Amino acid sequence: MAEQAQATDSGPRPIVPFLKLGSNPHLEGQKCSTCGAIFLDPKRVACSKCGSTGTLKPIALSNKGKVYVFSVVHQSFPGIKTPYITVIVDLPEGVSVRSNLIDVNHEELQKDPKKGFDMPVELVTSVVAKDREGHEVVAFQYRPSK
Numbered sequence: 001m002a003e004q005a006q007a008t009d010s011g012p013r014p015i016v017p018f019l020k021l022g023s024n025p026h027l028e029g030q031k032c033s034t035c036g037a038i039f040l041d042p043k044r045v046a047c048s049k050c051g052s053t054g055t056l057k058p059i060a061l062s063n064k065g066k067v068y069v070f071s072v073v074h075q076s077f078p079g080i081k082t083p084y085i086t087v088i089v090d091l092p093e094g095v096s097v098r099s100n101l102i103d104v105n106h107e108e109l110q111k112d113p114k115k116g117f118d119m120p121v122e123l124v125t126s127v128v129a130k131d132r133e134g135h136e137v138v139a140f141q142y143r144p145s146k
């Protein structure tokens with residue numbers, strides 16, 4: 001019997017390499033074992049804080065964070081539904097991540113922007129497209145945490 005769903009060739013694909021799918025979707029950062037700095041950029045080869053190389057190890061980042069700044073987008077590319085809310089979310093690890101905020105009324109947020117700043121949010125994933133081979137493409141967003 002299969003114990004856990006494994007990502008296979010026919011499975012969904014994350015839209016960015018640092019989004020890890022599976023039973024507990026999360027973002028994966030890299031932590032420097034020399035100075036403890038954490039980065040989201042998966043292609044980093046050296047720690048930009050202390051300059052060490054080969055010290056960056058994968059680390060699962062928290063799925064909860066706080067809105068640092070947000071912006072309501074009214075115009076976008078053709079085919080992209082507007083308005084939507086973009087956010088930069090601060091994670092407890094000290095990493096910031098850019099994403100979209102869902103389940104929030106943008107008009108209420110514009111009327112009372114104070115509600116947006118420091119709003120506790122949690123990561124959610126959703127299928128946003130299919131790639132050329134028919135794999136589902138999964139993106140992540142944030143929503144107010146319960």
Ligand SMILES: [Zn+2]
Pocket residue numbers: 032033034035036037047048049050051052
């Ligand atoms: Zn370092």
